[in-house]
Amino acid sequence: MNVQVRTRFDDCLDLDQIRAQVTVRPQPLIELSGIDPLIAAELMEESLKNIYVPNKFSLNFIREMLGRASLHNADLFKSETEYVSKIYNPPEVEKFPVCLTGLAGIGKSQTITALRKVCPPAMDFNCSHFQGSIELISHWYVSARGKSSGKQLLLDVVLGDLEAGKKTNVAKLLVESRRRANLYGVSLAILDETQHITGSGATKVTDILLTMAAIGLPVIFVSNYSLVHKLNRRNSEDKQRLLSEPRIMLPDHPESQDWKDYVSECIRVCNGHIQVGMDDLTTELHRSTFGIKRLAVQLLKLAYIECRSAGRKSINLADVSKAFRSSAYSSNSRDVQQLQLQSLQPCSPGTHLDLRCPFDLPIDRNSNVVSFAREDRDNRVNAAVFDSALNEKERLAMKHIGLLSGDVARSSKQNRPPPVPKVSDEEMTKSFFEIVDSLKQTTKPRKPR
Template sequence: MNKIIETRFSGCLDVNDIRTKVTVKPEPVSRLESLDIMVAADVLSSTLKQIFIPNEFSLAFIKSMVGKASMHSQRLFASEAIYSSNVFHPPEVEVSPICLTGLAGVGKSQTIAALRKVLPPPMEFSCDLFDGSVPLTSDWYASARGKASGKALLEHFVFGDKKPAGKTTVAQLLRLARRSANTQGVSLVVLDETQYFNTGLGTAKVTDVLLTVAAIGPPTAFLSNYSLVHKLMTRNSEDKQRLLANPEIMLPDDPDSADWHHYITECIRVSNGAIDADTREMAAEIYRCTFGLKRLVVHILTLAYVECRNAGRYSVNLSDIVRAYRSIAYTVSAKEVETLQLLALGGKPKKASQDLVCPFELSDAMKSNVVKFARDDRHGRVIAKVFDSAMTDTERAAMKHLDEHILDAPKNSKPHRRASVVKLSADQQVTAFNTFVSTLATSKPKKPKQ
């Protein structure tokens, strides 16, 4: 229709551009040692939460959703006649939404926040249908927190913070939402934290809410933890085929992947010396204590910083991570991590831990590295347990003291290098050889045996 529409999504589909736009590397914290322990821990926690290093899944998901939004925008603005028809006579279109699911704290909401950064910013659009210009909006976003029904969500999309004048029905609001979305060029609808619907609403009501949002027309994505998806799995086939036909499963980073090591490296950089340990060892220990969940990484690093300050130090080491893992504040998370490790090894889930079990069947390739890490970790723990049980109480106490001393001991930042070999001249080599021979004990050679 015009140049603004044609170039609306230009530069939004290149992976390198996406990575540049969404990567967040905050400034390192400073002078934590001069602050009170809890204040310093809060500063460190809030800074770590800002970090976003997109992994392969996040980049692929963002590119896919931006591509869907771009295609919808092209269809919506294919011609002035089509745009006019969509505005004044919005068609009844029901899309099959994308279900982005994963463990709590894996980074789903951060990925959606990154996605919204990539989408085109608001812009003004002029055409012959309206006097003046119309503001275009790339996406509609809403959180399920505090929304009790599909009607409340539609009112949020159509009226924003304003309250509608008079009573309206869901059917009326749906027509208004379709017209408003087409007028504003909305190309993506995102519903976040839908697991909170499950707290006060029955599964049938939650299903109705999700289908209502999907009926607006643009490509739709809803975010949910495993808990809600398990509930939706109990619905009738027609509901499951609509809501769960396009799942996107966000798994924790592999423990040996570059994505995981880049994230831990960034955490260490941002801490500005508050975390001081070998990056590879720290990455392995943190993964063992968090199962790769970014929310738990921030939690345990914050607790570890409190532990190190209570010990009279200002830098977190591996022993602080271990103490944080065993702390009261991390008890609930530690139990969940241990359950996840058990499930990764093929253990049977309990009814109470269904929220930790992926409702979809995962391929072996998607979980092989995590399983290997969990299996190797368990093997190491078994060996340590056998070794510990074979020791006496005195030996066990001595070993415990030695382990704590090794963990707390500062490590050299640079490895010790051997002195380079001095090259000698021919005369110096002869002199050195004669000196060496003179140091040897002289003895008469023994007679050979007859």
């Protein structure tokens, strides 16, 4: 058997090579001050969306999945005889799928895109049993959006929507799928966006996932928390198959190097359009987004609109605070506040299941999140107490030297109107008769009927 085919995944397992291959660092932005503010904000958003700096979890997940694919590939190509036998008599092997889950916008799909970049490219394979060469592929990828059943998934993705296949049942389609997977050397199946399956019912999702698992390949399905909560309500035989291999993508800790690297890359890409210290932006951005990178991109976009509305070219810390309180970010700000509340009160009632992790988290991870949330709350309380203790002159001085942001500083108290002077009884009587005289009627009142 061709050694190159058996070892085609071996060169993909080095972490440094994975990081170098998947990292995306866009070109810095051009000068945006001469462009319409809303268009300039869109340009900034597109550049920030293209950033991908893999964190430790993503790198380890990519290497693990490639390792599983490598084991499957080596088992498939042990010998030419075994390879041919698995084509004509594909074994019925069920492998439990890996569930990659996390908050919406945390970067799951970007990690899957990075995984596909590292997978070995298609290659030609010559076997004495066939005439000519066969093109081997490393993985199958499919978005579950719009799929309504496991049969449709096999027809559309694995079998290429064959008309003849529509008349067959799922059992025959599975046999053909296993045969084709072995023929083309497919070693990994990726099912993305499972929360968007047509109908989004747990029964349909379970049918599709179990159908993919029955092909016998290592399978990854990507889902938000909301779908996993639905699967958790299934019977034990389904949960044991679908939720036994969870991989939970959590937000980066605000003091971690991964989060600092991401914020640093955002500053570099913005090319001078962010005038905030690295430490301040790292803390404020995490506080306002809970470490969700999709929200970080939107917040910086809204902060740039705020800075241009104020007649400036670059974002400062006050712009980030205003963007957090803007109407465009209001729905996300409520989610962020709910996530922070859940960190402080993990035993609160089961509301907002789309924001609550369906699996038990490690104790050390919980302690890190809670400590940051408590520290952030204490800092806010201290800042509020300090601000309330300032008098008008001290507050203006703090604002002048930049230690108190303009949107946080209280407006100076308005001067009270002078008290009404007291009048004597004679003056009050005189004023009364003056008012009565001014109200005298010029015509006689009508007699009542």
